[in-house]
Amino acid sequence: MSGNASRSATDMLTLYHSGSSVCSQKVRLALAEKGIPWTSRNLDMTKGEHQTPDYLKLNPNGVVPTLVTDTGDVIRESSVIIEYVDALAAPLLMPVRGSAVWQTRLWLIRCIEIHAAINSLTFATVIRKMVLGSMTAEQLEDWLARAPGPDITEKRRDLMNRGAQSPHVDGAVATLDGVFRDMDTALRNGPWLMGDDYSLADCALLAYVDRVRRLGLGGLYEGRFGSIAYWLERSRARPSYGSAIQAYYDDETETKYLAAGSEAWPQIAARLLVRH
Template structure:
């Protein structure tokens, strides 16, 4: 049995949980409270020195990085059925998995510069915020988080995040114009890798980032949300009142966010 360290609403954790559900993987779970700083516990840092989730343990093998975990699970326990077949299709899927690093950074920025920043500043004292920043082991991530605290949607990181996501939407639509799924004619690893990020924007009330601009994203997202794996590992784990608070909190920022969306060129 796998052992999964994760957080319920963490996008990277969601990616791995959906992957496990799709292949029928049974796992023991250890849910971390990221707001309480469980990810900085010395015992957890022994497993994942970056202090992030998820971490998967498979018979003593410790795996980090959600896209790597997803591909590992499919290869080792699913006969690679989620990886599209053919050199070009497989190369495209692996490229998407690499791109998830940048996409994750963008989603982190858009989440924290809006709802998460509002929540933290309303519930934490300046001293507590400073302590939270000091606990972040990565100095680059720490500097980014400090800038987002200081500037919110005015941060330079927000503009970079919107450019990353605009390209992501365009490339997803280009794929979906040819095949049913981003992975190809069949549902696959790329769709699992991308859905937590697009779903997070939807949950923040940010669907205007693609509505009327990138046709095809909405239908793809609905198809993903209809899958039993999504219902069990995303919808089934987020309390309704929490979902409402997130959407209400994000919707307050959408107009300011749209003002920073890059013009079509």
């Protein structure tokens, strides 16, 4: 420990993250909620900075976020990272008693499928527009080949080819429909997912719901699951949202997200109608 015995675990966290990555937003939000300082390694994914040999040593899948602790432990998976971060300092966001404990854990585990769904919607819309508008066929193949795994390469190929008509978008709509229904049920018991107290479940889900809204796809929950818009508003009003999420968007990026998602909304809404 470089001769500074007074430094604690919370002084020495290094987060490898990326501005608009939802899983990075989720971890930055937890750090902000806890008021824990951290050192930033902001990777520009458009330049492949998450695929360098040095970063792949930390995260062999070439995905963000990754947290390196004061003792040099390397923690991957955003839900695991936020649980670690939460345990570093009181007050805890993880409930300590009752059914809220396992319910919060279930939300954390569910983030894996939620992330896949959000990823499909983002790639079918704004990323597709950016990629198809800027890459040659050869560059597109190279970009697809560098996805984090062959299954993701194929998923992205389909999303680039078919956009909102891809079956991956059907899957995303089905997943999010169940998620929003369950969030709405939980929010009958209070302003937050676990009732009166803001918890790690709220912290874990905000970046994903925020992305849906930023893409102009709020119709996935508005109307049927009315409590979610209010939950989003309350969550966005917390100071953590400004520093962890909003600060990483500029006007141009916001406009691109909203335009690309809104353009795809009629096709996505049609999927929702088939389900109901």
